[in-house]
Amino acid sequence: MRPSAAAAEPLVPSSAQDALLVVDHSDNAVVVCDGAALITYVNRGFVRMLGYAPEEVIGRRPSDFLAGPHTDPETLEWVRSQLHSQQGYRTELLVYAKSGVPLWISAVVNPVYDAERNVRHILGIYTDITHSKLHEELHRKVLGAIVHEQPIHDVLTQVCREVEKIMPEAVATVVGLDEYGRLHPLAAPSLPDSIASVIEGELAGPMVGACGSAAWSGQAVLSTDIERDPRWQAYKAPFLKLGIRACWSSPIKASDGHVLGTFALYYWESRAPDEFHQRVVDVCLHLCALALERERTRAHMHQLSFYDTLTGLPNRLLFNSRTEQMLLAAARRESTAAVLFIDIDRFKIVNDTQGHAAGDALLRELAKRLGAELSEVDVVARLAGDEFVIAVPDCSAEEAANLAERLMARLAQPVNAGRMMLSPQASAGVAMFPSDGWDVDSLVRHADIAMYRAKSEGGARIVFYSLEMNQAMQERLALESALREAVRSGQLRLHYQPQVEMDRDMRLHGVEALLRWRHPEIGEISPSTFIPMAEECGLIDELGRWTLEEACTQMADWRRRGIPVPRVSVNLSAINFEQQDLPAFIGNVLGKCGLAPEELMVEVTESVMLAQKPEVLANIDAIHRMGVPLSIDDFGTGYSSLSHLHRLPISELKLDMSFVRDLEHSASARSLTTSILRIGESLSLKVVAEGVENEAQRAVLAGLNCAVLQGYFVSRPLSPHSLERWISLQDTGD
Template structure:
């Protein structure tokens, strides 16, 4: 015969009282029942048909059902709800027929309809003949843990998929409403002018959200506008009578909602980014579950909103000049190439003007950089006014601008350039005095002077330098005689080839510091230097782009890797405590499938560990992330070599590639660090990058730290590694060692 489950014979009445009847000498079964009934977990026992024959007090406390209400019913029929994963339920049922039983996390529902995430452990019972006689199940409430896990996972996954912010916020609202169906969730965004913009409210009519669009926050603007104004949560339990809602109650009361609890969504710097509201159909406030939901959701919403801010800011930084708001080189190129495609299709002429401000350095030196910046802004404004609606104006770099004139002949280009010269020459009043600027302009024409933008830009640049040589303040058209400048460039390229092969290049090493007081050496970055036998020191800003253009960059990267490994091996042999050396490689290096083999061979031949080396890549590598490049990156990572993303924030800056690539470090670009003292945008972006690094468990290295103020800002916000002139300039290996020794000697 089947042996019944021992717990199944317990007196149900004793269970309803919450404690079994005491006896002078309790048998082990009664002691077990007492333990079971005192547990916060739910215990249930099912018979051979899995229908419930026993449930403890913890079951009643967790789900609200008494034993009488569930006797003879199955757990799935009793506790399943609209979002219960029935496939998981069926899997548990199948596993009950096997020794060991089933385990799963599943969403179940209480008697009142409240969803609970529950961890189920279901153990089957068998008699001596191996026949199934019943089941014992233990159910633990994991709602809080699962709630955080599900919300965080879904939102971060959606962020990686680059979903728009409204879709992200709707996802959060729907997840919250699934966990707490008695609320209607709403998320509003607050713009820089303090106005509300609905992002998501899936359970509220669109007409209601539309009515809130552009509403200014203030001390008497409902729950949300007031919460944003105060920077603290606002609870209104009776919308009909509360003065905060007086101007707006006619919008919400007809929808059946009578109470509202709104909490501000705040950025890491304390700014209010938006509000998260719960609307109720009864006069009530939040319970413990609602408070936990908000605690989890506010952090995630702030992360998504700050990420959206940083994306917009990074996009602006990537495609527009921060000083003049003109298209930068990247955006100008994209626009110019489209214009050229139109010119080819329509067989119409096009002109490219390369413009440089004459003696601009004198303005900076005499009146300061702020005056120079104001001059550049004014010239950018005049250029924009001086061209047609179809024409393009962009800032190339520094005091250089590029103008693209569409459907423009030789004569028209000359007249347009003369008009621009006259407009630029108008006096500019500045804080330090009036300036009378001039400019030199070079002109190249399509198709006569080039068939692509690079050729036209290069030839216009050469013509501009000819205008400089001819006395400035004038324009020159490109001609063949200017190619001698190109020949000089070819000579420099040839000298670079010889330097690569004959030992004319060398590495300097810039320390990266960390720890308390920045006393610890995190590592060093290897930086290439070239001294030309006739020209003297050649700037990396000159010879590295030259190497890119002439196809030497791969060879230059290999040389830098080999030299850095040789030096690291020398330091290791002599006990010089340099933790790692970082080498910056170009996109071309990562396009070479032989790179992992080269790295492995260098480490092996020099007796180095993979942890001794880090490879830095720029965001251009990621933007060229075809399968072969990704495979190369993965293969390098598999060696144990760290990978660092250099100049983070100046390129594409997508969370998608951070998700795909095995990156260990983010290097915060020095352009942001240098603006920390006077730019709220740079501060906000830096905070966001640090939070991204922290959230993705990446080490953030801040480049270009030149002042103690910059260092203090970064340290206060948890930036782990700093690099810059404040600590040391790039040093030859022979000078780095005494620098390191002196730093160690000065350590407390």
């Protein structure tokens, strides 16, 4: 069926009265002005939106009464200039209702011409865009501030100020929540600083005002009357004094749901938030969460970049930066400063025997103790491992010595490390500014040299840097370089010290391979010098493998020529035992040399044998399963536990020479030796006494039924040729 002509015509008002009725029902504000921009008509939408009755605005320009404290003056001037252009325009402007409430409007203004093209009227249509504009403005300004990495206080203050522009009935604040659950005011631009101190550092909880309660519960908290709200009893006085009567606080949550802080609106009257407030706060919570998460990420990155993850102390980078500033200030004042380099003595034993978790716990405790003894202007850092460095401004040499002694005493207080109670000892080196160096690197290096001297003198002492030490360190570095060359160029050799059975014939039990180094210019260098050096410079694994391969090659040669050496013992380091391929290496060497596993004895120190490192334990077990016997060297000097000892796959104990040395004159040495020998008997282990130098010591050991002797009383370490001659003399009875 075709529609009638009347039905097809558009529905339009039948009169001017009907037109005004439609306009009055619009949510938009409609304003009609004359050619001079004076108001001649406003609709009811204008009254509802802005609160002015028609009689209050007729005959006035809109810009004269709608502008307010935060209206953009440039936009306002531009609007007034359009009167003379006789052109239509569109703009957005922050204006104020009669009540003083600000709101954003979108204004579309067009001229109405008469037949002669003169402006007869000016028609303006205002749309309330407060929510969308606030959303836009907040995002533009806050995200811009975040992108430009403005301080978090400035970013959050921006949020609060933007909210307060369009919400004069409220004051906005942001409070942060730290990892320990404590509150920290971050932004409150319209409140006095004294208000922040009321909650600074308070532990969030159900009775800590609206913000503390919201942070604690993770839910929004409304206090419509803080004077009577029990949650406010301890905090209300300063707020009531300002005239604040209500508070609505909402938790700011990270993307994973945990609470970062709170965003709060404080009201000057007892009230609840309306729908507009709720929409605004939703936007603010999102932006505050972005800003706080960005800040936490940045803080975390800063922590990783400038702080030691284990102890929380500054790392080398931050130490250098702060100390450089300290030295510049000291130079301007012509003052002195001190740098202390502290290293924990025998720390490696804790790691080896108790595991890295115990070592880490010990370092954290020692770092805490160091920090407790220092002032705010001092700089303390952990450089690596068990090394700490401290910079102290305006410090004389005497004051540095006193501080070092105080630190050493504090560090030496007993501390639990795993299953042990330790009294840690430390060595300290001190370098002074400016006499020992003008820059951080020089002072740290010189303090390190002094610390090294303190360790070489027995540890647990304080040494000040001197030029002579620097010369000694240069010589040591040259010697370290020479050792690397010695490994490559074949300057190293092995001597062998016999071990004999404690019987009438003193039969040969085996020989221990001992490393020797003759420098082409310096001559013989003691193992007590170059072995610790090899450990420090990373050569010890290579030396251990060279020794084992050389000893097995020599053993194979003796076997081919019928020289009756039962076995050769080789001492391997802790570093050797941490290498995953050690069992395979030993197996390859034995196979290449054609030796049976029992013809090699692998010696390892007590601390390594009792280590809790999985790779060490796995290697010990694998070597034992290969049939290679294991010996504990220097037994009795470490931290042995019988509960561990009986489970270890060992064949031999080597009694440390420190016990043997005192056998003649010390009852306690004889008692300890007797105990070790009885342990060996109970576990069916051979006990080898090292360092036997005279008949009296031999006699005591014989009386205690010691099985095997080794030392100068039997023979000095010998070259392979000299050992062969020694064996032939033993066989002939000479």
